[in-house]
Amino acid sequence: MRFVPVVRIIFIAALLAAGFILFAIGRRSPQDLPWTRLDLGAPIGLFTGRKVATLTENAPLCRALLDRAGVRYMTLTPRAEGAHCGHSDAVRFTAGGSRRIAYAPRPPGTSCAVAAALAMWEWNVVQPAALRHLGRTVTRIEHLGSYNCRRIYGRENGNWSEHSRANAIDITGFRLDDGHHVTILKGWDGAPEEAAFLREVRDGACKLFSTTLSPDYNAAHADHLHLDEAKRGIAGWRTCR
Template sequence: MRTLRRSIGWAAGLLLAAMTLLIIWAGVRGKPQDLPWTPLDLGAPIGMATGRKLTGLDEDFAGCRALLDRAGVRYTTLPPRRDAPRCGYDDALRLTAGGARRIALSPADVGMACPVAAAMTMWEWDVVQPAAQRTFGSPVIEIAHYGSYNCRRIAGRDVRNWSEHATADALDIAGFRLADGTRITVARDWRDGGAKAAFLHKVRDGACRLFATTLSPDYNAAHADHLHLDQASRGSIGWRACR
């Protein structure tokens, strides 16, 4: 028993020390979003805990919408939908032009789960636009995509697990259009070795900090023409996939 109590004491001490270091580190960096217990703010710089907080919105539709409201993001909520036992959504919305968002989606009528919309907002603000300005000196005005909701299994196969698209918890990004007319597509530019490829890799890497899953052409041939971004809920472990 004495050994057990000593072990518990050591574990508690290590946990306290780790929490103290995390608080100090967050204070030094000036990023409250490094701390898992601080409220999520879509307008705050991305921190170490931001991705987990965004994924956690899966169970809080009202809280997710409130975050979008506070950030000045315009949207239209969609009615719940059920197409099959494992297909449908309760928390989907459609981002609309104007307000705090300056990037249009093409097609514009795409609906997505609220946690995806919240992560998309931060991705546009903190990753996509800065990368475009640094790389090309011109902002992104449009993001092309292949859609969100689709009642199907992974890779469209009947024998595999259900896709996050089946609950509108995913969005597939095809490319970007800049204000100066430049067009960048995943299919054509991912491996060209130039500025467009560098930009695409930067926005992929940035997405990995915000989405539960980020898959690119580096993952497999099924993703040769798009970036798959989703907010899969993986329980208390919350591991993230980035490739």
Template structure:
């Protein structure tokens, strides 16, 4: 037992990202509990923004916003470009909850750019999206649960544009076994380690043209949805 405990202690010192009780550090590799720790940043705006700052991410904090029903946010940020991030978002001015922004930064560093270099030999320059904040219920229904978009706690990613101008879209390149399709699937799988919910064309027709990424809270056990 003592020897096993020493091994665990030694491993934990070198790999704090794999332990549930260590603090999140966006400069560390993605570990077994990174995704859960990102979700736990909900309601911890000051801590989340401090993590972004320490990781070299440039951003501005957005003023609180309120809307009908459960709509609104008080922890949203907007990337301002430069710093530790190489990817720009189009349309410009994307604002998301801070936990989503932190996950997007880790997604760029640990999934999107490595996959782009592997499959194309060049990096992603920008990501095209369908937005984040939208005061609506799931699927725009008149009744039922509110969407994570209603609190800017989600973003819908439509396409990636490489440094040479090559565009890879979810709508046009998801199926098949070519580099574009493999890149999109790798990007989706990498997001599953960082977001509470990742929905792709494999889920249903409503997601045929985008990847839905959100940080929904799902209780103490941190159940995650990846499809």
């Protein structure tokens, strides 16, 4: 019985120490804590991806975060196509604001959550990786689109793709400020600096999107990165290949 007070003191001390550590983390890196508010302008933290995924269920908050981060966009008219396809919270980037990258062939119409993740990906991953490996900035991201009423891999049966809800985008390449063109198809196993750049933007996407699929996944993704915000990301379940 003599040891009970000692154990209690140790337990209380451990709780106080843990509380102090969490307080310090919250002040210096709030993005590393699960209960702090998402800030699109902050660095990527341990729980950023999960917080972005929750935006699939809160479009008003998502748009407010885009506004706060200075991202210019237009909201798209809701669309319904059959029982499984359509979108109700899609947005499209417009010129100006905090974003400096153009999209080709045109700015995609994606779910707001995907748009939020793309903005953070540009700021925190794509541009730093381009400077580090290629010595240049990216001026354009090329893609195959977002909304597509289809099942996964276009199968006649099976689960519906996140594309069927504009909750995904397929990225095919990047244009640099000197005109150089880096594509997933040729660069993934191409020049060492291009391969390193593409893998870094893939790995960075894994921290922001619920699903990130690259040429390392299968032949169907040999020419693009598939990025989506599937709702399983809310629970922290992510796919990164």
